[in-house]
Amino acid sequence: MNIGAHTFEEFKSLVAAFHGYPAPGVLLGGYMVEMARTALPPGVLFEVVAESAKCLPDAIQLLTPCSAGNNWMKVINLGRYALVMYDKYTGEGVRVYVDARRLEAWPELRAWLMKEKPKAEQNAENLLKEIEAAGDRVCGIQTIRIHSRFLEHAHMGEVGLCPVCGEGFPKNDGAICRGCQGGAPYDLIG
Template sequence: MTVKDTNQIDYFQRLLEESVRMHGHLCPGQVLGVKMSMLGLSEVGIADPKGQDRKSIMVFVEMARCLTDAIQSVTGCSLGRRTMKLMDYGKMAATYMNLKTGKAIRIVAKEESRQKADELFPDIKHKYSAQLEAYKILPDRELFDVMEVIVKLNPEDMPGRSMRRIRCDDCGEYVQDLREIYKEGRVLCRACSDSRYYEYPERDIF
């Protein structure tokens, strides 16, 4: 093992420990998310995501699971900073984008890696424990499919101050970041335009 390999292992272990502190426990998703992020950042040319490159990185995550916490921990991207976008596809995948160069790499966790975990650690009966250990040692090429993609960003999707704040004609609540809907000459929030995820309780009318 070379000095470079040793340094890389130490770096991975440090990032994994930071991720576990944030997430609350160690799980296969944490290992995958850390390794996926190390690879993604390298592929798009981001060396210091929490420092000098913090304004150059955006990540699109495709699942709201443990993997996403690990990605946030490593990259420093978050929903609040508008540098992380949740595309809720239910897939163990993420796209890493360099905002300065426009280069974007989508990485998908291979389903076959689960089988490799059983082969590597047949004596570990608990499948998640086997996966956790296997993901630590499997090379990236056996864990992930990597593809270059094109991501088109609208100005309102970029980090920074809100471009506009406007009042919904129905509920009276304010909408930011050009998320309003225009319907029949009225300005509506998305909830009032028929895509509400919540309902109000029925009220007696006197």
């Protein structure tokens, strides 16, 4: 089954180039993105929330204008393989999720998603074949309205120079920047 304007093979190549390898999650995610987009009125300006940080963000970034860096895509890790796509002005949209009941017909896909077998026993070729054959038929779709705080974009406010590190930072973060407040996950060596 095609993924939007791409054949499965074309999308596999795009995924390999962007994600490092043709990960099953990004391929399945491609069908999920297209299912959601098709359900929105044509031409609507949308944003997306990924409910998983694994793979799904890359399907969204490859197939929509939404990215981590333009903040039209957000990742809120709820541990579910699902995404919501919504009109950025009204907040109305859809949620596409993997419907566990629909996985019965696709044993390799189910075993992979539900982690039923150790990786060494999984058959990668059959898994990709099932993903392509199933397409969006393993997915369910719901109507949602995003909470209103997602409709406003945060403004950064004034920028100052941190008196500790000397770098620019949003003054709203406090007297010193968040890095110097202890948020940096590294030690400076030199």
